[in-house]
Amino acid sequence: xxxxxxxxxxAKAALEAIQAKIYHSRAARxxxxxxLIDLRAFRRExxxxxxxxxxxxxxxxxxxxxNSLPRLLVGHxxxxxxxxxxxxxxxxxxxxxRPFEATAFKxxxxxxxxxxxxxxxxxx
Amino acid sequence: MSLSIGLFxxxxxxxxxxxxxxxxxxxxxxxxxxxxxDIHRQHGRIQEASKNGRNxxxxxxxxxxAYREYKENVTQKRTGGVNKLTAQxxxxxxxxxxxxxxxxxxxxxxxxxxELEQTWEANRRACLERIRKFPAEIAxxxxxxxxxxxxxxxxxxxxxxxxxxxxxxxxxxxxxDAEEGE
Numbered sequence: 001x002x003x004x005x006x007x008x009x010x011a012k013a014a015l016e017a018i019q020a021k022i023y024h025s026r027a028a029r030x031x032x033x034x035x036l037i038d039l040r041a042f043r044r045e046x047x048x049x050x051x052x053x054x055x056x057x058x059x060x061x062x063x064x065x066x067n068s069l070p071r072l073l074v075g076h077x078x079x080x081x082x083x084x085x086x087x088x089x090x091x092x093x094x095x096x097x098r099p100f101e102a103t104a105f106k107x108x109x110x111x112x113x114x115x116x117x118x119x120x121x122x123x124x
Numbered sequence: 125m126s127l128s129i130g131l132f133x134x135x136x137x138x139x140x141x142x143x144x145x146x147x148x149x150x151x152x153x154x155x156x157x158x159x160x161x162d163i164h165r166q167h168g169r170i171q172e173a174s175k176n177g178r179n180x181x182x183x184x185x186x187x188x189x190a191y192r193e194y195k196e197n198v199t200q201k202r203t204g205g206v207n208k209l210t211a212q213x214x215x216x217x218x219x220x221x222x223x224x225x226x227x228x229x230x231x232x233x234x235x236x237x238x239e240l241e242q243t244w245e246a247n248r249r250a251c252l253e254r255i256r257k258f259p260a261e262i263a264x265x266x267x268x269x270x271x272x273x274x275x276x277x278x279x280x281x282x283x284x285x286x287x288x289x290x291x292x293x294x295x296x297x298x299x300x301d302a303e304e305g306e
Contacts, residue, residue, distance in 0.1 A: 019216055029226060032227075041234045070279060082267060086259035102241075
């Protein structure tokens with residue numbers, strides 16, 4: 001007949017199981033932190049900030065067109081000439097919507113993503 | 125009188141079967157030094173059962189029990205009655221909860237680079253396409269115009285429409301993302 005596990009043995013087994021889960025959880029966090037470090041992932045707030053800047057600047061440039069361009073547009077007798085002037089201004093605004101560049105979204109801090117020193121000591 | 129394992133020992137009052145051991149044997153059995161055995165004996169925690177000449181003999185079972193009770197008592201006083209393993213288990217559970225919360229928070233707050241690139245490039249292409257239509261759309265209305273104020277007004281209305289369209293595209297993109305998320 002198998003020996004019935006004592007309360008102590010049960011508690012020890014439960015403790016080991018929980019510690020294993022903690023290691024898994026910390027490993028997952030470490031992996032995500034590494035993704036942030038080598039730009040395989042970005043923090044949402046950084047992405048929103050950078051894209052917000054790009055879109056905001058592009059919008060501002062577009063909104064400036066009705067104020068700045070009319071003087072350059074009056075007097076033109078062909079649609080092509082007007083399109084050329086407008087296209088130049090439009091392209092300047094469009095340039096603010098930059099192509100994807102990973103370094104632009106790099107986080108200034110990854111504080112909570114990393115494993116805190118005291119946690120590592122506990123693991124040791 | 126020399127008695128050893130498994131012999132019946134006669135004392136003045138009782139008849140019992142026990143294992144009598146020397147001071148050295150007791151210290152080994154309890155995992156403490158002979159000096160510590162003496163100290164416990166002085167404090168009355170361990171008592172001799174008999175003597176072999178001048179050397180005391182101890183009842184191993186009785187002494188082990190007494191010593192175990194003494195140690196439990198000390199631990200109890202030191203930990204305030206809290207079982208160490210239970211406390212460790214409790215702390216481990218709290219640590220796990222903390223780690224899982226941090227992990228969930230991190231997962232929620234990060235965007236994979238490939239996903240971001242794909243979304244942004246698609247959005248950017250659509251916006252640029254719409255923006256670049258603007259000159260051709262508005263140019264006919266401005267041909268041969270000589271009033272700056274009218275030109276400014278025409279441009280402003282057209283620009284408002286352009287930005288409204290861009291905002292709508294952005295919202296549609298968000299809606300699509302939400303639907304995909306569901």
